[in-house]
Every structure is written in structure tokens, then in C-alpha cells.
Amino acid sequence: MNDEKIVCETPTPGKNSTRIDKWKYEAVRKAILKVVPTEGPGILFKELPQYLEGVLTDEELENLGSLMWYTTTVKLDMEAKGELIRLKGSPQRLIRS
Numbered sequence: 001m002n003d004e005k006i007v008c009e010t011p012t013p014g015k016n017s018t019r020i021d022k023w024k025y026e027a028v029r030k031a032i033l034k035v036v037p038t039e040g041p042g043i044l045f046k047e048l049p050q051y052l053e054g055v056l057t058d059e060e061l062e063n064l065g066s067l068m069w070y071t072t073t074v075k076l077d078m079e080a081k082g083e084l085i086r087l088k089g090s091p092q093r094l095i096r097s
Helices: 022-035 046-051 060-062 068-082
Strands: 005-008 018-021 084-087 095-096
Touching: 005 022, 005 068, 005 084, 018 022, 018 046, 018 068, 022 046, 022 060, 022 068, 046 068, 068 084
Parallel strands: none
Antiparallel strands: 005 018, 084 095
């Protein structure tokens, strides 16, 4: 796993972007795309890390660090890029665009 970084944006105006290892971004993004449906009712954001644990490899999970932190960071970037949609209401639910 190399040291290449990727900039993760956020859909929240005024918030700074975050740089993370590219392999971590790609692993979490790929896993998110596998588990988040394209139609409602979507998936609960708070349950997303549990689903990702079933998709990511043991090596990825071991080397990732905080799964919740990386899930949140990549999810926000995917929202900013229009790949994920946060459905209205509470608790937070997501679908793929």
C-alpha cells in the first residue's frame, strides 16, 4: 500500500477538505457502492460501517484505522460529488445516485 493521497471534499459549505490515503479511499468507496442501494428506503448511515465490515477484507480492516471515521469521510466526499444522496428526514438514510 503506497503513500498516494486523495482529497476528500464535504458538502458542507465552509468546511475544509481532508486528505487520506488513496487505497483507503478506494477500498471504502468500493464497499459503499456495493452496500448502498439505488432506491429508497436506502440504508441507515449509522449502520453503514457494519455493512462495510462484511465487504472489506480482513487486511483492509486491519490497516484502515477507524472504520467509522473513514466511512464518514468517504461518504461526505461521495455526497459532494453526487454519487450518494442523503434522503430527507431523520435518522439519516443514503441511496446511490
